[in-house]
Amino acid sequence: MKRRRFLNLGFYFGTISLIIIWGLIVFKLYELQIIKAEEIKEILKNDIKSIPPLRGTIYLTDKNNNLIPIAYSYYVYDLYFYPPKAKDIDFEITKIAQILNKNKEELLKKIKDNNRAIVLEKNLNEELKNKINKLKFDSVFFEEKVIRKYPFNDFLSTILGFAVYNEDEKITKGLYGIEKYYDEYLRGEVGFLSKLGTYKPPKKGSDLILNIDYYVQTKLEKILESALEKYKAQGGLIIVVEAKTGKILGIAEKPNFNLNEYNKVEDSKIYISRISLTYEPGSVMKPFFYAMAFEKNLVTPTSTYFDAGYSVLNNRTIYNFDKKGRGEIDLKTALEQSLNTGSVYISQILGKTRFLETINIFRFNHQPDIDFPLISTNNFKTLYPPYGREINFGTASFGQGISVSPLSLISGFQVFANEGKITNLRIVFKIINSDDKILVNESKIITQNVISPRTVNIIKEILEGVVENQAKKAKILGYRVGGKTGSAQIPEGNGYSDDVITTFIGFFPISDPKFIILVRLDKPEKSLLAFGTAAPTFKKVVDFLINYYNIEPDKIEELTKK
Numbered sequence: 001m002k003r004r005r006f007l008n009l010g011f012y013f014g015t016i017s018l019i020i021i022w023g024l025i026v027f028k029l030y031e032l033q034i035i036k037a038e039e040i041k042e043i044l045k046n047d048i049k050s051i052p053p054l055r056g057t058i059y060l061t062d063k064n065n066n067l068i069p070i071a072y073s074y075y076v077y078d079l080y081f082y083p084p085k086a087k088d089i090d091f092e093i094t095k096i097a098q099i100l101n102k103n104k105e106e107l108l109k110k111i112k113d114n115n116r117a118i119v120l121e122k123n124l125n126e127e128l129k130n131k132i133n134k135l136k137f138d139s140v141f142f143e144e145k146v147i148r149k150y151p152f153n154d155f156l157s158t159i160l161g162f163a164v165y166n167e168d169e170k171i172t173k174g175l176y177g178i179e180k181y182y183d184e185y186l187r188g189e190v191g192f193l194s195k196l197g198t199y200k201p202p203k204k205g206s207d208l209i210l211n212i213d214y215y216v217q218t219k220l221e222k223i224l225e226s227a228l229e230k231y232k233a234q235g236g237l238i239i240v241v242e243a244k245t246g247k248i249l250g251i252a253e254k255p256n257f258n259l260n261e262y263n264k265v266e267d268s269k270i271y272i273s274r275i276s277l278t279y280e281p282g283s284v285m286k287p288f289f290y291a292m293a294f295e296k297n298l299v300t301p302t303s304t305y306f307d308a309g310y311s312v313l314n315n316r317t318i319y320n321f322d323k324k325g326r327g328e329i330d331l332k333t334a335l336e337q338s339l340n341t342g343s344v345y346i347s348q349i350l351g352k353t354r355f356l357e358t359i360n361i362f363r364f365n366h367q368p369d370i371d372f373p374l375i376s377t378n379n380f381k382t383l384y385p386p387y388g389r390e391i392n393f394g395t396a397s398f399g400q401g402i403s404v405s406p407l408s409l410i411s412g413f414q415v416f417a418n419e420g421k422i423t424n425l426r427i428v429f430k431i432i433n434s435d436d437k438i439l440v441n442e443s444k445i446i447t448q449n450v451i452s453p454r455t456v457n458i459i460k461e462i463l464e465g466v467v468e469n470q471a472k473k474a475k476i477l478g479y480r481v482g483g484k485t486g487s488a489q490i491p492e493g494n495g496y497s498d499d500v501i502t503t504f505i506g507f508f509p510i511s512d513p514k515f516i517i518l519v520r521l522d523k524p525e526k527s528l529l530a531f532g533t534a535a536p537t538f539k540k541v542v543d544f545l546i547n548y549y550n551i552e553p554d555k556i557e558e559l560t561k562k
Contacts, residue, residue, distance in 0.1 A: 052146045052170040053188030055163060056205030060214040068214045071150050071160060076123040077142040083111050086139035099131045146172050150259035156217060157256040158273040176271045181373045182208055185431050209430040211247040216240060219544045220252035227537040228254055231524040237274045241410055243513040245443040246423035276374040278403035282488030283338045284503050285399035287459055288412055289346050290335050292358040295455045298349050301332035311344040314391040318344055336465040338485060343397035355393055361450050368407035369424040369446050379403040399488055406518055413505055416459050417513035421448040464510050473536040478553035480510035485530035499523045504534035508542055511554040517541050
């Protein structure tokens with residue numbers, strides 16, 4: 001009986017002891033995880049040194065596949081001096097000053113009466129860092145940083161965007177353009193080194209090879225700069241795209257900025273490219289609505305209407321650009337001469353339902369498929385309730401009262417230049433990972449058979465007629481070129497200013513289109529329209545592409561006659 005009681009007491013006290021021990025363990029875990037959390041973080045922070053990775057390099061190429069770096073990264077080092085570890089401060093500072101080519105006394109002033117680590121010099125290169133390391137002073141240590149360099153300054157700046165080093169996270173982050181869109185690939189992975197000797201090297205970010213051709217880009221920037229000067233325009237844009245693949249070969253834009261001095265820019269709006277923003281494009285919208293009317297067999301190019309020089313919709317008057325009437329005129333001529341009355345007639349023939357269908361099938365109600373950030377949404381809200389009056393459809397038919405992006409215009413014109421197909425638009429060609437794995441940004445068809453081959457050929461013929469008979473300054477001897485002008489007033493308050501944006505978008509050779517080119521000039525000198533500004537600028541681009549890519553003429557009879 002006593003033995004059993006003894007065993008019960010032993011079990012009782014044993015259980016109590018286990019509960020107490022377990023309670024102590026739980027308390028210690030709580031203290032470790034909760035109470036000591038901040039202290040542990042600080043210890044880990046001090047014991048583990050983060051090593052920033054190099055950001056991936058961005059390359060342009062040329063027609064021979066040569067690579068030209070336009071954005072790259074390198075390490076720089078901040079030099080710290082910790083006086084308590086110095087054996088002889090005067091001697092050590094003397095040696096460091098000699099290597100840095102600095103005044104010794106100035107360096108001594110920085111550390112006078114200081115027991116903390118002091119930055120002696122920032123952004124040292126690798127060579128200077130190695131020279132100081134050879135001194136083997138315990139008082140010296142370095143902090144790595146990564147510098148992003150753009151060797152061509154403002155070249156392609158609004159498309160590249162820029163990246164900034166974050167000292168807290170030890171990573172370089174892309175903020176605009178390609179740098180932002182491909183940031184996950186470019187940024188790399190942070191490494192670390194612990195006091196225990198554990199080392200994980202930083203992983204360099206992936207490299208990008210763009211479809212943009214260095215020599216095409218260089219020429220576009222010169223052509224655009226010359227056009228702005230000649231026509232006294234306040235800004236502009238030129239885009240060159242491969243018609244069948246969607247590869248973007250060049251994007252010139254002005255004004256732009258120096259990528260290496262982005263922090264000196266006063267208005268950050270300049271960071272956002274025109275290709276990301278919408279605008280009222282004017283008459284370059286007309287071919288899409290004509291194409292639908294032909295596709296639905298509502299009219300033919302030889303169908304006629306009476307052009308009085310104006311149309312009245314909802315008690316508002318719409319005029320031709322010259323306010324002149326042509327009388328009875330066929331639709332082919334109306335589109336070639338860019339008559340607003342012709343477009344209004346087409347909008348009435350289509351009716352509201354088919355008009356909106358046109359916007360849909362040409363994908364104007366979608367954002368363009370492109371590897372680029374901050375694409376604004378096209379705006380056709382005036383065509384829907386509570387708006388949607390006849391006047392809204394009339395003005396939309398010639399590209400006013402609506403807004404679209406330059407990229408949407410290019411995608412739409414692909415239908416005419418690419419046998420009824422629209423592909424994705426691609427700035428980047430390849431991504432090369434640090435382990436040499438290659439990801440190719442493939443061309444893909446977004447939609448096809450948008451309109452029939454018959455309608456494609458009709459529109460191509462009319463757009464060739466635009467160049468032959470109206471926008472003659474875009475004509476190239478020996479080559480069949482097609483395109484369309486657009487001169488749109490700029491919205492201001494509840495109306496429009498007298499300033500315009502002029503656009504010319506076209507493709508060539510008509511027999512087998514290779515390139516689509518968009519030229520846009522913002523606020524050229526008063527009274528200058530697209531056929532006198534954007535069209536001749538387009539011609540300069542075509543002349544260069546013909547020579548650079550050795551494109552054979554497809555209108556040889558002109559050369560023979562000449």
